[in-house]
Every structure is written in structure tokens, then in C-alpha cells.
Amino acid sequence: MSDAPFRVILRMEIKPGMEADFERTWLEIGDAVISHPANLGQWLCRGTEDTSIYYIVSDWVDEELFREFEHSDGHLEHRKKLHPFRSGGSMDTMTVVAHLPGQHPGRVAPERIRVLLFHRAADRDAIAAAYHQVSEDLAGTPGLVSNEFLGSVHDSTEFLVMSEWTDQAAFDRWEQGASHKDSTAALRPFQDSRREPSFGVYRVQARY
Incomplete structure (x- = not known):
């Protein structure tokens, strides 16, 4: 099995005026994703030109384990809580084929x-x-x-x-x-x- 992570990118169009509530809800329920043993982390990003467009990026051990989570009751409940905020969106999946780390040390992620x-x-x-x-x-x-x-x-x-x-x-x-x-x-x-x-x-x- 390859060590390269499986990456999922969700594009979410949020209803105007609901951006702050969406961000708060996403943070409140985020543990439902990162607590899964196959999840390697996730990020919430907001568009710079259209601030009602968000991208949710999550990395997984492999596609099989992601698909298992995707069809779980926990994920369906997670989606249900975010659904009232979105007016549209899409999902792309990919496998990371290369990574070139930068020289800046950045912030150290908290250890388990x-x-x-x-x-x-x-x-x-x-x-x-x-x-x-x-x-x-x-x-x-x-x-x-x-x-x-x-x-x-x-x-x-x-x-x-x-x-x-x-x-x-x-x-x-x-x-x-x-x-x-x-x-x-x-x-x-x-x-x-x-x-x-x-x-x-x-x-x-x-x-x-």
C-alpha cells in the first residue's frame, strides 16, 4: 500500500449571511472527522474573492478507508448539520503523488x-x-x-x-x-x- 495520502477537497457555496454560523458549526462538529483513525487532518479554507465559497480539505490513509467513513452513519450526521448552510458545491478526490516541503519551520502540530x-x-x-x-x-x-x-x-x-x-x-x-x-x-x-x-x-x- 502506498504511503501517499488520499486527499478529498469539498467546494461549498454558503448562503449569503450564513458564513459565520457555518464556520462555527464546522468547528463544533470537526471532531467527528478527525477522530476517525484513518483521518490525517482537515482544513477549512475561505475564498479571497468570493468569501461565501469555502474549501474543506481532508487527508486520509487511503481511499478504501475514506469511502468506509463516507458511507458511515457518523458522516451522514455530519453532513446533515452542514446542509442548511450550503446552496451548492462539489467534491474532488485525488492521491498525493509528490510533496516538496518548504524551508519555513512553521508551527508544530500538537502531538497525540x-x-x-x-x-x-x-x-x-x-x-x-x-x-x-x-x-x-x-x-x-x-x-x-x-x-x-x-x-x-x-x-x-x-x-x-x-x-x-x-x-x-x-x-x-x-x-x-x-x-x-x-x-x-x-x-x-x-x-x-x-x-x-x-x-x-x-x-x-x-x-x-
Whole structure:
């Protein structure tokens, strides 16, 4: 499989006077796209001559995974929220065949973060069931990339739940949201009381 990203460019004609509402709505629901594991990022651009014309550019791992997202319920809901603002538009797709980076260092994109939750349980089946319940409740959470349930090879009662998030802001929005406590309630009885706090948030510093 080629490493070249699959690029999608949407041209959107926005109804006059609704530009600001469109931009605000796009930002509010953008996590529905960038939280997808196959998405490499997206950009909203406004025309300089006709400011009611917008271009949405998104990069994907490959076309197959983009098409899977395109036909998903999440994408249909995303489109439904943007539809009231548009009067017309079109979509082009392409594969990037070459990239020549400029010399300006630019801004460094925020690194993904890892959240580690430490648990202790004598009954592995009980904590595993709680993990699966929480994971089902968190499915589709904006910004959540993935999570894993790990068991210590040295201590059969020690467990770790590690989740990956697109960035700190996405994690903070979820953690401070109304659904946070309810969605993680099943795992709370297993928190490792020996640790204070029983969790850690880490930003990626290097990668090979």
C-alpha cells in the first residue's frame, strides 16, 4: 500500500449571511472527522474573492478507508448539520503523488496524548467485563483514537487501561463533559488505591 495520502477537497457555496454560523458549526462538529483513525487532518479554507465559497480539505490513509467513513452513519450526521448552510458545491478526490516541503519551520502540530489508568483486581473476568462496557459507552467519542486493556506479566492483579487521543484539547473536552463520570463508572471500583492519582496523562515526545 502506498504511503501517499488520499486527499478529498469539498467546494461549498454558503448562503449569503450564513458564513459565520457555518464556520462555527464546522468547528463544533470537526471532531467527528478527525477522530476517525484513518483521518490525517482537515482544513477549512475561505475564498479571497468570493468569501461565501469555502474549501474543506481532508487527508486520509487511503481511499478504501475514506469511502468506509463516507458511507458511515457518523458522516451522514455530519453532513446533515452542514446542509442548511450550503446552496451548492462539489467534491474532488485525488492521491498525493509528490510533496516538496518548504524551508519555513512553521508551527508544530500538537502531538497525540496517552492517558494511563491504573487498576487492581483479583477477578480478571470482572474487570475485563467492565472495560468492555466502558469501551462500548465511549465508542464514537470525539477525539478518542483508540484504547487498550493491559495486564501485568509480573502481577496478575495489576491492570492498565491506555487510551490515545488526538490532542490535549479533545481529552479535556471529554473529561470535563457531562458524560465522563457515567461512561467510566463501571471501571471506577477497580482503580488502584495505592497510586495517587490513579491515572496519568502523557504527551508523545519522540517516535521511531
